[in-house]
Amino acid sequence: MSNKNLQDYWKTNLKYLAILLSIWFVVSYGFGIILVNELNTIRLGGFKLGFWFAQQGSIYVFVVLILVYIRLMNKLDKKYNLDK
Numbered sequence: 001m002s003n004k005n006l007q008d009y010w011k012t013n014l015k016y017l018a019i020l021l022s023i024w025f026v027v028s029y030g031f032g033i034i035l036v037n038e039l040n041t042i043r044l045g046g047f048k049l050g051f052w053f054a055q056q057g058s059i060y061v062f063v064v065l066i067l068v069y070i071r072l073m074n075k076l077d078k079k080y081n082l083d084k
Contacts, residue, residue: 001080009080016072020065028058 001009031039036050044052077083 001082005080009076009082012076013073016069016076020069024058024062024065027053027061032058 031050032054036054039050039053040048042049074083
């Protein structure tokens with residue numbers, strides 16, 4: 001892999017990480033702590049939505065983000081012929 005391709009690969013990888021970690025931060029910190037009072041006015045399955053995000057929702061979102069990251073990295077590896 002040329003130096004230019006290597007830089008593009010890592011630049012794209014870091015972009016994916018920044019986006020996915022931002023989503024995780026918003027869900028876990030924003031929805032679970034900052035907006036908890038506003039979200040608690042909404043009920044999901046009998047539980048207050050703010051409580052749900054703080055206790056379970058952020059974990060579910062984190063697992064989904066891991067799966068999205070795997071998919072994105074597999075595509076990126078194929079693009080740069082690193083999937084062998």
